[in-house]
Amino acid sequence: MKTRxxxxxxxxxxxxxxxxxxxxxxxxxxxxxxxxxxxxxxxxSMTMLVTIDEDLHPFEEIQARLATVAEExxxxxxxxxxDVFRFMHRI
Amino acid sequence: xxHISPEEIAETLLMVHQQHLDIRTVTLGVSIGDxxxxxxxxxxxxLYEKVTRAAERLxxxxxxxxxxxxxxxxxxxxSVSPVAAxxxxxxxxxxxxxxxxxxxxxxxxGVDFIxxxxxxxxxxxxxxDDALIRSIPMALATTQRVCSSVNVASTRAGINMxxxxxxxxxxxxxxxxxxEDDSIGCAxxxxxxxxxxxxxxxxxxxxxxxxxxxxxxxxxxxxxxVRAIIEALPDDADLTAxxxxxxxxxxxxxxxxxxxxxEAARRLGVAMGIVDLSLAPTPAEGDSVAEILEAMGVERxxxxxxxxxxxxxxxxxxxxxxxxxxxxxxxxxxxxxVSEDAGMVRAVEDxxxxxxxxxAMTAVCSVGLDMIAIPGDTPAETIAGIxxxxxxxxxxxxxxxxxxxxxxxGKIAGDHVSWGGLLGAAPVMDVSRWSSAKLIxxxxxxxxxLGSLRN
Numbered sequence: 059m060k061t062r063x064x065x066x067x068x069x070x071x072x073x074x075x076x077x078x079x080x081x082x083x084x085x086x087x088x089x090x091x092x093x094x095x096x097x098x099x100x101x102x103s104m105t106m107l108v109t110i111d112e113d114l115h116p117f118e119e120i121q122a123r124l125a126t127v128a129e130e131x132x133x134x135x136x137x138x139x140x141d142v143f144r145f146m147h148r149i
Numbered sequence: 150x151x152h153i154s155p156e157e158i159a160e161t162l163l164m165v166h167q168q169h170l171d172i173r174t175v176t177l178g179v180s181i182g183d184x185x186x187x188x189x190x191x192x193x194x195x196l197y198e199k200v201t202r203a204a205e206r207l208x209x210x211x212x213x214x215x216x217x218x219x220x221x222x223x224x225x226x227x228s229v230s231p232v233a234a235x236x237x238x239x240x241x242x243x244x245x246x247x248x249x250x251x252x253x254x255x256x257x258x259g260v261d262f263i264x265x266x267x268x269x270x271x272x273x274x275x276x277x278d279d280a281l282i283r284s285i286p287m288a289l290a291t292t293q294r295v296c297s298s299v300n301v302a303s304t305r306a307g308i309n310m311x312x313x314x315x316x317x318x319x320x321x322x323x324x325x326x327x328x329e330d331d332s333i334g335c336a337x338x339x340x341x342x343x344x345x346x347x348x349x350x351x352x353x354x355x356x357x358x359x360x361x362x363x364x365x366x367x368x369x370x371x372x373x374x375v376r377a378i379i380e381a382l383p384d385d386a387d388l389t390a391x392x393x394x395x396x397x398x399x400x401x402x403x404x405x406x407x408x409x410x411x412e413a414a415r416r417l418g419v420a421m422g423i424v425d426l427s428l429a430p431t432p433a434e435g436d437s438v439a440e441i442l443e444a445m446g447v448e449r450x451x452x453x454x455x456x457x458x459x460x461x462x463x464x465x466x467x468x469x470x471x472x473x474x475x476x477x478x479x480x481x482x483x484x485x486x487v488s489e490d491a492g493m494v495r496a497v498e499d500x501x502x503x504x505x506x507x508x509a510m511t512a513v514c515s516v517g518l519d520m521i522a523i524p525g526d527t528p529a530e531t532i533a534g535i536x537x538x539x540x541x542x543x544x545x546x547x548x549x550x551x552x553x554x555x556x557x558x559g560k561i562a563g564d565h566v567s568w569g570g571l572l573g574a575a576p577v578m579d580v581s582r583w584s585s586a587k588l589i590x591x592x593x594x595x596x597x598x599l600g601s602l603r604n
Contacts, residue, residue, distance in 0.1 A: 066158055094155050105155040117217050136162060138219035143153040145404040146161060149472065 069133030193250030399469030423478025439492025451502030482515025
């Protein structure tokens with residue numbers, strides 16, 4: 059089952075954030091469909107739209123792995139199913 | 150392609166992480182219509198089996214939804230059919246064993262409260278209703294998770310004043326039996342006018358007779374989000390602009406509730422019932438309905454203008470929410486519990502808010518006289534007078550009203566009581582010293598109002 063999800067990364071800018079996140083995603087067969095990234099007053103903010111193959115790696119496993127990455131790079135990393143944003147922000 | 154802007158994603162994260170947006174409750178309603186038996190013990194056994202089986206996956210499913218969608222679900226709860234409606238076969242005086250079975254079932258399912266130790270007596274008290282009401286004090290004193298509710302009035306029936314008086318005595322007896330814990334039993338007992346059948350919130354949740362076997366009802370929340378939106382407006386924004394801002398926010402909060410309700414119902418394989426649009430506060434700082442009213446412009450909740458602000462808030466929440474779901478139900482009005490709202494507690498302590506103002510506020514929002522600690526020596530007739538006043542507002546205005554009063558044994562006005570957790574803590578409020586005894590002792594029924602004749 060393919061699931062679309064939104065990945066948000068927020069925290070102090072440093073070298074290698076995108077690389078570490080992208081590596082973890084690739085290892086979990088998560089496809090990145092879109093990336094938007096900005097830095098405002100040294101705060102790194104990245105939003106990704108990704109597609110997850112839940113038959114290969116369950117949602118929970120991917121969240122757990124990203125939590126480990128978040129700890130390593132000291133940033134807030136959130137993975138949420140895309141529906142929540144569609145529901146809340148679109149009629 | 151990202152159809153949602155990073156700003157919208159950031160807004161959602163801010164709502165959850167800093168403004169306390171959560172789903173206040175996912176409540177599984179379970180019919181226990183087939184659990185009737187010849188004894189209360191046997192009925193309890195059947196109820197336990199039925200409820201634990203139905204609710205087996207409730208908590209893990211809700212936990213998965215909150216993880217995957219990033220929206221916390223604060224409470225997972227269960228409601229059952231009003232016990233008195235099923236207990237007719239028991240022909241016993243004591244239904245406490247049924248309450249004990251409910252408590253065990255709630256514990257096994259991992260939920261904090263189970264509602265439905267209830268009776269509807271707006272017109273008359275049947276034998277099973279009588280047994281249930283008689284059992285309430287002991288049931289609430291010997292259980293942790295059981296909630297009880299009794300409907301004593303409706304627009305169609307009027308007010309059963311005998312039942313009101315009886316419930317006032319029941320409240321006092323419950324307070325006495327749980328005196329060691331600041332009379333906490335009364336925090337789990339609510340007396341209603343125009344009770345609804347699909348309320349997901351405690352203490353008044355029941356699974357009504359018009360429902361299917363099992364149903365998921367969801368109660369939204371988000372006072373912190375609404376307050377933040379109002380505070381972000383310029384100080385001179387007019388009230389139309391305030392209403393617009395609340396409506397837009399309410400839409401988003403409701404959509405989160407709608408999504409969770411659909412998903413929980415789908416994963417549990419039961420019907421989706423309703424989304425309750427009540428703004429429900431918690432004792433956490435910033436998660437307060439009183440602070441919304443203060444952000445709108447009254448210096449302290451309870452100041453003149455408070456009822457106006459609350460009316461505007463309540464109406465705007467519904468208008469925004471109505472676009473967000475086609476399944477509005479439950480109580481769907483702002484809650485103003487005193488002990489569960491830090492802003493309300495502060496307003497009482499500062500002398501800005503009293504019982505009479507809360508009664509006025511009841512007329513324009515959801516259940517009004519909620520989680521109010523009063524002196525332990527308040528006469529039962531006075532408690533009955535307070536309950537019947539709340540009922541009168543509900544009956545005449547064709548809306549739900551209720552009273553959850555805690556006559557804290559051994560406490561006087563100005564003392565403090567604390568129940569912990571979501572029930573919070575509160576100052577004991579002053580009650581009128583003028584007697585209601587003659588009116589209450591007349592008994593009988595206040596006839597249904599002319600406005601009830603709609604056909």
